[in-house]
Amino acid sequence: MAVKDRDRFSTATRLRLFGEQTAARVYRSQTKRQARRSRLTGRAALLALVLCSLIVALAYPIRQYVSQRADIADLERQQEQARQRVEQLRDLKARWQDDAYAEQQIRQRLHYVMPGETGYIVVDPEAAKQSRTSLTTAARPWYANIWDGVDRADRADRSDRADSSDRADQ
Numbered sequence: 019m020a021v022k023d024r025d026r027f028s029t030a031t032r033l034r035l036f037g038e039q040t041a042a043r044v045y046r047s048q049t050k051r052q053a054r055r056s057r058l059t060g061r062a063a064l065l066a067l068v069l070c071s072l073i074v075a076l077a078y079p080i081r082q083y084v085s086q087r088a089d090i091a092d093l094e095r096q097q098e099q100a101r102q103r104v105e106q107l108r109d110l111k112a113r114w115q116d117d118a119y120a121e122q123q124i125r126q127r128l129h130y131v132m133p134g135e136t137g138y139i140v141v142d143p144e145a146a147k148q149s150r151t152s153l154t155t156a157a158r159p160w161y162a163n164i165w166d167g168v169d170r171a172d173r174a175d176r177s178d179r180a181d182s183s184d185r186a187d188q
Contacts, residue, residue: 113119124130131137
């Protein structure tokens with residue numbers, strides 16, 4: 019046993035083991051490099067470069083195409099809405115050609131009555147309270163309404179100045 023222990027700790031044995039371990043590491047790294055090389059060949063790199071070039075070259079035209087298609091769809095939708103509006107206006111024009119419809123609208127909108135009839139306007143009391151200011155301003159000339167607006171603005175400005183001077187005094 020003493021001989022085996024001596025052999026195990028001898029320099030030659032240690033160098034041989036060290037050399038074998040180093041050779042194994044080198045062999046493993048070479049196989050890894052070869053495996054990496056086999057995955058990415060020159061052809062694959064060229065193919066990747068061509069694909070990237072195509073993607074970059076086609077990105078802008080494709081984006082333009084998509085945005086133009088969206089614009090076209092939007093314009094078609096607007097055109098369809100315009101067609102529908104034209105149809106509505108044609109229907110309305112045809113209705114106004116009918117004397118009975120025109121008479122009905124005149125009675126309803128302008129509150130006209132035929133000779134011999136008595137016209138009544140029913141006003142909701144709640145609505146009258148809310149719109150009393152608008153009824154009084156409608157009965158007055160336009161310049162009076164403008165002057166009242168100037169007066170109200172002047173009063174508001176004076177009250178603002180009075181409030182600011184009160185704050186300054188405190």
